[in-house]
Amino acid sequence: MIRTGKLATAGFTALALVLAIGAAGAKDKVKVGFIGPLTGGVSVNGIGGRNSADLAVKLRNADAKAKYEYEMVVLDDECKPNVAVQVATKMATDKEIIAGATHYCSAAAIAAVDVYHKFGFPVIVWGAVLPDITYRNKYPEVHRVNGTMINQNDTNAALISSLGFKTVAVIHDTTDYGKGHNKYFSAALAKIGKAKIVGTFGVTADQQDFTAELTKIKALNPDVIYFGGLTPIGVRIRSQMDKLGIKAVFDGTSGIVSDAFIQGLGPLAEGTLAFREGAPTAKLPGGKFFMEKYAAQKYDGAPEAYGAFAFAAMNMILDSIEKVGPDRKKVIADLGNVKDRDSIVGKISFDDHGQNTVAAITKYVVQDGKFVEWDESEYASGKRKLPGQK
């Protein structure tokens, strides 16, 4: 007994010494998480988001006033629900990780929210737009900095109707994301009542050939083809429309707002409509700051449409940890009470579902190989016309 006691004392002394040296030399390490699609068709957006979140962590670590040193654990959800559940479980069960900025893909996010709730892991969604992610349940763990697809589809339907288009064919992918877009767009269009939907086509998210669907659409001869899905199949559908000689307006969602869409199509992208929550990155309150810092890191890719949101989400997590310490429960409590908090994407307020209430939607049209804000485009001023526009 005496010997053990001595040993223990020696041990404790050693431990205390190590701790003392540690405290003097470095800050405590705290782990935070990031999940996004890093492989697969939409990986550009995932990597843009990861870089942006990484930037938030790097800037914080460079800040001498920060209380902790942060390490970001990155996992890949591949934009697939089954993989999302796996990586979400992996992250949520690792007690060293305090909180995470998670998911670009709605199909992945909606599959993972139950996991976060079960393990009490606070997350802020940085890119997925399906309303159900925050609104289906009332999980205190789940928050979202970007808006939902309800608002963007309202704006979309309003623009189509006001431009005088009468008939719309809908193509959507059959994931929760595409189905959600179809649901909210159809409802919004019906509510306005000026244009009607002549056909709805569900397609798989990795389909290559759309000629059969598009031939059917050609026979229906719609003014507009609405597309609820992501960039890779958006590129294919637009390009195959041209092959079949379909002249309708291509009307997309936030899912196609990426440089990859324009690179994939070249001149064919011209006149494509798209909608996204929030202002363009350059016009955000902290947009210039963000772009400068991002460029300084020389990442191997652009931040893409949702990079600023990923940065804001990670920054909020770091703020909370600085404020209440590395404790999941305290972070959840802190994030449950966010009102008018400043961020590079503007003021953030979470409602009782953890949803940031941003109503602003930006309308885009592709003009000369760029996503240009609709109101500033030559299409809005009447200098150019969309196909079939009066």
Place this chain on the structure above:
Amino acid sequence: MDLGLFAQYLMNGLMLGMMYALVAVGFTLFFGVLDVIKFSHGDVLTVGAFTALATFVGLQTLGLQSPWFNLVVMLVIATLAMAALGMLIARYLVMPLRSAPALNTLLITLMLGTVLRESVRLFYPQGANPKPFPALLPRSSIDLGEFNLRLDNVLMLAAGVAVIVGLQFLLNRTKLGLAIRAVAQDEETARTMGINFTAIVLITFAIGSGLAAFAGVMNGLYYNEINFGIGLYLGVIGFSAAIIGGLGSIYGAILGGFLFAGLQTVGTVLLPFASAYKDVFAFAVVIAIMAWRPTGLIREKISERV
């Protein structure tokens, strides 16, 4: 149904069927000589398409603008490169496993497929994005009511038919073809007759992989877009087409390819519950056909089991 519309569906189906058939023929060739299933076949197609695209970019930087010349160079380089890749795969992955269970070959090539696919994504510049593929064929088209007859589609179909006829000629009318058929029928006897077994296997893999490169370029020209995932889907469908046609039979593979394209088109056009279920429909029919004729629609002339 409107006649023009019907013609358009037919054209779509034929183009799709041609690509499936070209992939299926590869599966059938490999199975013929070695009784193996090479699952990386679809991804060889992807690499072929990207090789052609890289060649095109190279030719552009050299300032060569003639579309016909560029297309021929792209086809030649892609086909030769994939033929070489096919030989390498056969020599170093497939042949060493000959005495192992066939399942091992299937697994190792399945994994190789993933390696190829992810390599394209990681090492091709911006490889994760969909890439525009240049439209090198004449773009003129005739509008016949609902039917948009495009010259490039006609040319591609004709080229596909020419390649398949050429392959038939090679297999049935040349000494090389005779050797391939001899190896397919009975390896031991073929060896005793003085046929260089290894050389024939390598050549067969080269031919099959070259066909995949051709199909990859055709895929690019048809859709004007390629991405690192095209081969996965085409591989699965090409494989299924080869199975329903009867593995080992060239005609069976071609028949299977067009049948599959036909099923998908019918699934989209005629089924009331929209297009979301077209693959479910097509694969369900394939399952039914396999239950009905387990050895495929066209059987190998000499069954393996005899």
